[in-house]
Amino acid sequence: MTELDYDALIIGGGIGGIQTAIDLGDMGHKVLMIERRVSTGGAMIQLSKVFPTLDCGSCITTPKMSSAFNHAMVTTKTMAEFQSFTEQSDDTFEVEILQRSRFVDLDACSGCNECADACPVIVLDEGYDESLGYTKAVGVPFATALPQKAALDIDNCIYCGKCANVCPTDAIHFEMRDEIQKFKVGAIIIATGFYQTPIKENYGGGRFKNVITGLQMERLLSPTGPTLGIFRPSDSKIPWSIAFVQCAGSRDKSIGVPYCSSICCMFAIKQAILASASAVMAEITIYNIDIRAFGKGYDVFYETARNMGINFVKGKVALIEELENKDTRLHIEVLGRDGNKKLVEHDLTVLSMGVVPQWDEHMSKELPVALNSNKFVDEIRLLSDPGITSIPGVFAVGTATGPKDIVDTIVSGSAIAGKVSLWLKGELRDRFLMKELQVVM
Ligand SMILES: Cc1cc2nc3c(=O)[nH]c(=O)nc-3n(C[C@H](O)[C@H](O)[C@H](O)COP(=O)(O)OP(=O)(O)OC[C@H]3O[C@@H](n4cnc5c(N)ncnc54)[C@H](O)[C@@H]3O)c2cc1C
Numbered sequence: 542m543t544e545l546d547y548d549a550l551i552i553g554g555g556i557g558g559i560q561t562a563i564d565l566g567d568m569g570h571k572v573l574m575i576e577r578r579v580s581t582g583g584a585m586i587q588l589s590k591v592f593p594t595l596d597c598g599s600c601i602t603t604p605k606m607s608s609a610f611n612h613a614m615v616t617t618k619t620m621a622e623f624q625s626f627t628e629q630s631d632d633t634f635e636v637e638i639l640q641r642s643r644f645v646d647l648d649a650c651s652g653c654n655e656c657a658d659a660c661p662v663i664v665l666d667e668g669y670d671e672s673l674g675y676t677k678a679v680g681v682p683f684a685t686a687l688p689q690k691a692a693l694d695i696d697n698c699i700y701c702g703k704c705a706n707v708c709p710t711d712a713i714h715f716e717m718r719d720e721i722q723k724f725k726v727g728a729i730i731i732a733t734g735f736y737q738t739p740i741k742e743n744y745g746g747g748r749f750k751n752v753i754t755g756l757q758m759e760r761l762l763s764p765t766g767p768t769l770g771i772f773r774p775s776d777s778k779i780p781w782s783i784a785f786v787q788c789a790g791s792r793d794k795s796i797g798v799p800y801c802s803s804i805c806c807m808f809a810i811k812q813a814i815l816a817s818a819s820a821v822m823a824e825i826t827i828y829n830i831d832i833r834a835f836g837k838g839y840d841v842f843y844e845t846a847r848n849m850g851i852n853f854v855k856g857k858v859a860l861i862e863e864l865e866n867k868d869t870r871l872h873i874e875v876l877g878r879d880g881n882k883k884l885v886e887h888d889l890t891v892l893s894m895g896v897v898p899q900w901d902e903h904m905s906k907e908l909p910v911a912l913n914s915n916k917f918v919d920e921i922r923l924l925s926d927p928g929i930t931s932i933p934g935v936f937a938v939g940t941a942t943g944p945k946d947i948v949d950t951i952v953s954g955s956a957i958a959g960k961v962s963l964w965l966k967g968e969l970r971d972r973f974l975m976k977e978l979q980v981v982m
Pocket residue numbers: 552553554555556557558575576577578581582583584585588590591592593621622623732733734735736737755756759804808811899900904938939940941945946947948950
């Protein structure tokens with residue numbers, strides 16, 4: 542085999558990619574992990590607490606982010622995206638990475654954040670705070686970001702130069718440009734995670750201020766969030782009644798997401814429990830088709846929520862309207878024997894959105910792994926060898942292959958690290974006859 546730059550390339554620095562990187566590094570493999578956002582951590586770094594233990598999300602994520610980032614065998618590149626790959630005759634891959642410019646010299650920046658204090662441009666934070674908070678055009682992205690280094694948002698910058706003038710280490714460089722970097726690697730792991738589905742038109746299409754997504758609710762509940770408590774986005778009032786709408790973008794053929802998102806029942810229950818502690822007088826109702834509490838300790842968690850007085854109503858929400866005072870009116874089709882239609886009003890409505898893959902059809906043109914009927918990366922032998930894709934040497938972990946909670950994502954990361962290690966040693970080829978599989982595909 543020709544000399545490799547890295548044994549493995551991991552595309553995606555969420556918790557799935559991070560776990561795979563740590564385990565591969567611990568096994569002595571040289572790893573490159575690329576993340577397209579300004580920080581690693583994926584969706585998990587935005588979470589408040591996590592079901593079913595109600596542990597603080599970032600207390601679990603940040604030590605793992607740090608282990609990967611500071612691992613002697615792992616190189617992490619943020620603002621870096623996978624571009625293309627070429628399969629070599631010796632079972633290795635040549636990959637191209639687009640390294641976007643940060644306009645900040647990572648080696649020079651100390652993370653002091655003086656640039657953010659000096660910058661006059663305030664920008665809606667569409668990333669970490671899900672458009673509920675504001676940030677500056679330059680600065681360290683958020684308190685737990687890794688790397689703890691500034692990034693400059695060139696699209697919103699007015700080139701006043703104030704940040705560069707105050708920077709004590711001369712780290713800001715407006716002349717920096719994006720660049721393509723090429724590497725030779727022995728294996729590729731797709732850990733590109735998920736997006737939430739967009740808000741449906743019959744739920745306001747994103748125009749109603751007090752109809753928010755599950756991830757926005759996480760930011761409202763988080764101690765690192767923009768509001769330090771639950772306030773309605775329209776008028777900053779503490780809500781008296783909160784609705785959670787389940788299957789708001791899943792189990793719905795009309796939008797091309799016929800499958801269950803598997804995590805939403807549990808995160809809505811978690812958010813309802815946390816909301817009852819934050820907005821103590823609020824009446825909380827979860828509208829659901831059924832509750833799917835499948836994991837270890839999940840059913841007990843559901844029972845706890847019932848015992849705490851959270852209402853569970855079996856019904857489909859057909860339509861949401863915004864009233865003049867910005868309250869929300871829900872049209873419910875109640876399920877069951879007494880099924881009828883009813884109208885209910887709530888101060889704040891939280892939508893449990895569907896889960897769709899970030900690995901899109903465009904990416905699949907560059908790295909043509911087979912996708913399954915739900916457009917996630919196909920695990921060609923799901924029952925016997927989860928994580929193995931249609932291309933020998935290319936693996937997938939976490940929510941890149943379908944909706945998963947954190948535990949299942951971490952387990953898949955560790956499992957795939959083991960398989961990748963075998964592949965790199967040449968053992969998996971014989972054991973799993975992957976060449977034959979490729980012919981069958
Ligand atoms: C509202 C909400 C609440 C939740 N609460 C809980 C909970 O309490 N408990 C629980 O167990 N689970 C919870 N989850 C689920 C949890 O967030 C996921 O299980 C976990 O984030 C999956 O990790 P991942 O690494 O697979 O994907 P992600 O977290 O999506 O990370 C994937 C990463 O890959 C990067 N990426 C994508 N494409 C590229 C590319 N082309 N190049 C480079 N990088 C790329 C992305 O930027 C992202 O950082 C919740 C989910 C939501 C939406």
